[in-house]
Amino acid sequence: MTDSSFDPGGFFQFDLAQGNVRSRGGTRVLMLSEGALAPLIQTAVASGDLTAVRTLGGQLGAIVASSLPGPITSLASTQIIAHAGAAMALFGWGRLRLEQWGDALVLQVDGLPPLDSDNLAVAALLGGLFSTISATEVACVPLARSTKYMMVDPGVAEQVWIWSREGDNLATISSKLRTAGER
């Protein structure tokens, strides 16, 4: 995130007279503690509906996309990650990094409080964020016993999730995948 040109100054506007807080772009936000958010997240995971969290990720992605200096097709991954990480940090969703294992892109988020045991809420947040940035449906599958998330097509997300739950590490999962069209 050292390559970030993201300006956090004035990102939040506090209207104390009216009692509201708005982010850049005019979206009203509510600030709540992690102790209050964690039960909500766990309830959503239990019900199998993390749409709200994914929507939140989409809103962050819109903020990032509006702050980028150019179209996403012409920007390097470092610039994209720098802007995305800055937006996540402003909302208190930890520190974002990007790795590449073979052809697979892997996100890593550190510094988050425990929200759910399988990190499904963060996976939903990341999925919404990068889907908005890239204008393509992206699934970020959480890898067990880590803070890493593999960015794959939603059609293979279930398989990657099963491999990770069965104990395969990231290298093994990466080796089990092949590029589409490759024999």
Add this chain to the structure above:
Amino acid sequence: MSAPQVARLQALLSRVQTNRGKPRPSGNGVVAAVAAVAPMAPAAIAKPSAFEEALPESIDTIPPPVAFAKPQPHQARPSAEPQRPVRAAIEAEHVRVPDIKPARGPMAQPERMVQPERAQPERPLPAPARPTAPGATPLEMALEGEVMRAADAAAAMPAPAPAPAPMQRPEPRPDPRAELEGGAGRILADPPPPQLTRPIVQATTKHPPAQPNSFAELLKRSLALRPR
């Protein structure tokens, strides 16, 4: 000089004394010089030199010395005392010894029994003198001196340097292109062998490093992954 040699000298002395006055065909004064030497006690004789060991049985066959050895200043040799009987013996035998001034009298002692200085090229000082038998005769001293000088000269000469190895010119390497072109080719430029365009670490890793492609391209590859 060993005891057998002393005995041999004594025997020769007695033989020479019996032949004194007889005409000598060769006029050799060495015998007389040897006869003038008094026998010495074996205890006072040092270890004989290699030259004395190699002396022939008949001393009469030894050619006369051309000149006495030049005394070296660092050699402690008795010079004046033993020269007198030698000079007397030489004059008694009427032997002309070159490089010796004529005597003033029958028993006159020569001023110097040394070889006159001649223009000689400077040479390095010989090695430290080897021990000479105390009381050695002038003949022995002279002969020993010649031997010593010869040995010193041989020792003073530097060892011959090994002959330098002959220069070997590297054989010209045949031009492989010349063979292909029937020997008519000519190398205008010989480029170096091709180098690795990527660092060896990157070339040996299992997965190629991320290319500086756009994020969209990388995400597209990641989304294209399917189970094998």
